[in-house]
Amino acid sequence: MRSEGEISDSDLAVYVAVGRNVKEGKLMLSWAVKNFEGRNIRLVHVHQPPTLVSLLNGKMSTSKLKNQAVKVFQEFEQLKMQKLLNQYLFFLSEMGIQADKVLTETNNIEEGILQLIIQHRIRRLIMGAAAEIFHSKKLSEVNSNTAMVVFQQAPLSCHIWFISKGCLIYERPVESNSCLSPTMTLSSSTNSGGTTLTINSKENMDVDADNVQTVMHPIRSKEEVVGTINPTVPTVGQTSEDGSPLNLKVKFREHLPYSSSNSSLDCESLEKETGDLQDKLELAMIDAENLKQRAFEESLRRWRAEEDAMEAVHKAEAAESLLDEETNKCKEIEELLVKQKQEMETMKARHDQHLKELHLIRDQKPALESQLREAYTSEKELEDKIIQAVNLLITFKGTRDKLQIEYDSAMRKVNKYKAFQNEDPTGMSSAHFFGISFSDIIDATQTFNPSQKIGGGRYGSVFKGVLSNIKVAIKMLPSSSSQSDSEFKIEVEVLSRIRHPNLVTLVGACPESRSLIYEYIENGSLEDYLSSVAKTRHLSWQTRIRIAIEICSALLFLHANTSSCVHGNLKPSNILLDANFVSKLCDFGIHNLIPQNDNPLINHKPEKLAYMDPESIENGELTTESDVYSFGIVLLRLLTARPAEGVVRDVKCALERGNLDTVLDMSAGDWPLGQVKQLAYLALRCCERDRLDRPDLVSGIWAVLEPMRESCKLSQSTSTSCMDSTSQRKIPSHFVCPIFQEVMKDPHIAPDGFTYEGDAIKGWFNSGHMTSPMTNLKLENCDLLPNYALYYAIQEWQQNT
Numbered sequence: 068m069r070s071e072g073e074i075s076d077s078d079l080a081v082y083v084a085v086g087r088n089v090k091e092g093k094l095m096l097s098w099a100v101k102n103f104e105g106r107n108i109r110l111v112h113v114h115q116p117p118t119l120v121s122l123l124n125g126k127m128s129t130s131k132l133k134n135q136a137v138k139v140f141q142e143f144e145q146l147k148m149q150k151l152l153n154q155y156l157f158f159l160s161e162m163g164i165q166a167d168k169v170l171t172e173t174n175n176i177e178e179g180i181l182q183l184i185i186q187h188r189i190r191r192l193i194m195g196a197a198a199e200i201f202h203s204k205k206l207s208e209v210n211s212n213t214a215m216v217v218f219q220q221a222p223l224s225c226h227i228w229f230i231s232k233g234c235l236i237y238e239r240p241v242e243s244n245s246c247l248s249p250t251m252t253l254s255s256s257t258n259s260g261g262t263t264l265t266i267n268s269k270e271n272m273d274v275d276a277d278n279v280q281t282v283m284h285p286i287r288s289k290e291e292v293v294g295t296i297n298p299t300v301p302t303v304g305q306t307s308e309d310g311s312p313l314n315l316k317v318k319f320r321e322h323l324p325y326s327s328s329n330s331s332l333d334c335e336s337l338e339k340e341t342g343d344l345q346d347k348l349e350l351a352m353i354d355a356e357n358l359k360q361r362a363f364e365e366s367l368r369r370w371r372a373e374e375d376a377m378e379a380v381h382k383a384e385a386a387e388s389l390l391d392e393e394t395n396k397c398k399e400i401e402e403l404l405v406k407q408k409q410e411m412e413t414m415k416a417r418h419d420q421h422l423k424e425l426h427l428i429r430d431q432k433p434a435l436e437s438q439l440r441e442a443y444t445s446e447k448e449l450e451d452k453i454i455q456a457v458n459l460l461i462t463f464k465g466t467r468d469k470l471q472i473e474y475d476s477a478m479r480k481v482n483k484y485k486a487f488q489n490e491d492p493t494g495m496s497s498a499h500f501f502g503i504s505f506s507d508i509i510d511a512t513q514t515f516n517p518s519q520k521i522g523g524g525r526y527g528s529v530f531k532g533v534l535s536n537i538k539v540a541i542k543m544l545p546s547s548s549s550q551s552d553s554e555f556k557i558e559v560e561v562l563s564r565i566r567h568p569n570l571v572t573l574v575g576a577c578p579e580s581r582s583l584i585y586e587y588i589e590n591g592s593l594e595d596y597l598s599s600v601a602k603t604r605h606l607s608w609q610t611r612i613r614i615a616i617e618i619c620s621a622l623l624f625l626h627a628n629t630s631s632c633v634h635g636n637l638k639p640s641n642i643l644l645d646a647n648f649v650s651k652l653c654d655f656g657i658h659n660l661i662p663q664n665d666n667p668l669i670n671h672k673p674e675k676l677a678y679m680d681p682e683s684i685e686n687g688e689l690t691t692e693s694d695v696y697s698f699g700i701v702l703l704r705l706l707t708a709r710p711a712e713g714v715v716r717d718v719k720c721a722l723e724r725g726n727l728d729t730v731l732d733m734s735a736g737d738w739p740l741g742q743v744k745q746l747a748y749l750a751l752r753c754c755e756r757d758r759l760d761r762p763d764l765v766s767g768i769w770a771v772l773e774p775m776r777e778s779c780k781l782s783q784s785t786s787t788s789c790m791d792s793t794s795q796r797k798i799p800s801h802f803v804c805p806i807f808q809e810v811m812k813d814p815h816i817a818p819d820g821f822t823y824e825g826d827a828i829k830g831w832f833n834s835g836h837m838t839s840p841m842t843n844l845k846l847e848n849c850d851l852l853p854n855y856a857l858y859y860a861i862q863e864w865q866q867n868t
């Protein structure tokens with residue numbers, strides 16, 4: 068408790084009543100700080116709670132509003148108020164002033180201010196002089212109902228400053244004899260007429276009559292208050308002519324302090340007073356207009372507030388519908404949950420069922436696994452059986468193919484044998500030689516005397532000898548052959564029937580010793596001439612071309628034969644030259660007497676392999692194209708006399724470089740380069756690795772060689788330079804009949820272009836042949852022409868020798 072006369076905090080503090088107009092409030096605070104430096108500043112604020120019931124304006128009862136919405140609205144208003152006051156506090160704190168605040172909550176602002184003055188024993192109060200819209204520095208009077216009510220009803224001990232736009236408009240100083248007793252209490256009661264404030268104070272009972280009248284009289288309304296200030300103005304209840312309540316503005320300076328001295332009025336003063344009253348009435352009218360304006364603004368504010376309330380109601384309704392929706396969703400979710408629960412239970416039941424089945428399967432697993440193992444085993448067994456069966460099938464197929472080949476070969480031989488049984492073009496029979504015994508062979512070779520040996524290769528050794536006073540060459544085949552005697556005899560019989568001027572004649576055989584007996588050819592082999600180092604035995608280019616033609620003719624004959632005999636071993640060492648340098652092929656068809664298994668290629672010398680068709684080396688198969696390949700190499704050797712290995716490469720290079728003459732064997736004389744080039748290209752084509760790329764013997768090779776025959780003959784007859792002396796003394800080869808092998812007496816030209824002895828060729832045709840004895844090619848006719856030129860040449864040669 069504070070003792071009487073003791074100065075309290077509130078006695079010294081300056082209270083500043085601030086409203087919603089922050090700008091005005093801050094100006095007031097600035098004024099207060101400036102004029103009351105060092106004093107505590109306290110904010111006075113009356114919070115007007117939201118009047119929901121009035122805002123709703125009967126459109127909706129509060130009961131309809133959810134309590135929650137009301138609460139939220141109130142909290143929102145409180146927050147707004149706090150924010151407002153915080154702005155003031157912050158404003159002061161920026162000036163270094165820590166301020167307090169005193170608050171109250173009531174609908175009536177002036178009532179709230181009065182309550183706070185009394186409650187906090189306020190001695191110094193600063194407040195706005197005008198309503199919010201009327202604030203002005205030029206304001207000369209208090210222009211606010213609130214200010215007027217506070218002015219009128221505040222305890223006289225409270226000094227009040229009325230401020231507008233930061234300027235002091237009016238000041239109500241403290242009455243010298245006024246004081247507020249600490250025991251003073253404030254009671255307020257509300258009746259239908261408005262608020263009544265009563266200050267109960269013993270001391271107040273002693274103050275002068277004017278003050279009592281001002282402060283102690285119950286106040287029923289603002290108008291009544293105003294009316295009590297000046298008895299000359301109209302009293303409460305008075306209305307203006309337009310019916311609006313008269314709200315009279317009081318000019319404080321005129322009325323305060325109030326003077327009670329009334330003297331008798333004379334007429335002049337009465338008129339003056341009437342004039343004053345009229346002025347006041349006009350002022351009151353203006354005030355009434357202002358009030359009307361304010362009432363309109365109030366209505367606007369209220370309308371906005373109503374709008375806000377309606378919005379809040381809508382929000383509340385929306386929230387309610389949202390709530391309903393959420394409730395419905397909740398229900399749906401609950402239903403869904405129930406459904407899912409049921410599904411879960413069903414699934415669980417199924418899961419249990421599956422689990423049971425799984426257990427059952429697990430129990431059966433070992434049995435199934437053993438079954439599977441058994442199945443695997445039987446599958447493997449079956450697979451093995453299938454593989455075996457397939458292998459067996461392959462073996463059977465191979466055997467069948469082999470048998471088929473053997474059968475075909477046998478059939479061919481049978482056909483060959485049959486064909487040759489009917490053929491004996493020369494009328495020569497060699498059958499009498501087939502009974503040659505091994506002892507005859509021993510005698511003929513002088514027991515294989517090495518001096519009698521004239522050759523030897525992979526097909527055995529060759530001895531010269533004499534049988535029945537005939538010079539023969541005996542070829543001793545390898546004795547290890549797996550061929551039976553009967554097979555050997557058949558093959559030999561077939562070979563012995565192949566007769567051609569350019570083939571060495573097989574005259575007999577000894578199956579016992581596996582030996583073949585050939586006519587003896589005097590002049591050695593072509594290899595002897597080509598590889599002669601001393602070049603003492605050289606061949607002219609004409610002879611070489613003729614040999615090539617003869618060999619081609621012999622091959623044509625072999626290939627065109629009904630049994631289509633492949634030579635299979637064509638090389639210069641198997642081309643023998645007789646006394647007239649007529650070439651004769653030996654060893655033809657010998658590969659049929661020595662099966663390939665008995666004659667591995669591995670034993671071949673590289674020089675000999677060079678003549679072999681690369682394809683036949685790879686697959687062991689001999690074809691007519693194999694002979695073409697060998698012929699190509701022989702031809703290249705005739706041209707170059709170079710070793711068989713590398714001759715293809717050498718000639719190719721020379722042709723590419725355009726200097727073929729550098730690789731030619733110049734011991735043959737002056738090669739006709741045109742023909743040589745032609746022959747070189749032909750030979751290279753024969754040596755193509757792919758069989759299909761090689762030329763055909765008839766259309767590709769014979770067609771090139773045949774035209775060279777005549778030119779070659781003419782050159783040979785005119786040229787003597789390249790012929791050795793021995794050959795000049797010998798019978799010219801073209802004087803000899805290809806069939807009889809004798810100098811012709813009656814030479815005739817046949818349709819194949821060759822000249823034969825008249826009787827020999829006629830006998831050939833008469834025995835039913837329509838082919839050439841030289842080429843075995845079919846002849847168009849059997850017309851013969853006497854070759855008189857040759858006849859006279861032979862006559863001349865015979866006379867000379």
Ligand SMILES: Nc1ncnc2c1ncn2[C@@H]1O[C@H](COP(=O)(O)OP(=O)(O)OP(=O)(O)O)[C@@H](O)[C@H]1O
Nearest residue numbers: 521522523524525526529540585586587588592640
């Ligand atoms: N009928 C024959 N008249 C004269 N000499 C012959 C006769 N047959 C073969 N010769 C001579 O025997 C040689 C060797 O011939 P043979 O065919 O056995 O051996 P090769 O050709 O070198 O080898 P391969 O056995 O591989 O054919 C011939 O070069 C030739 O000199």
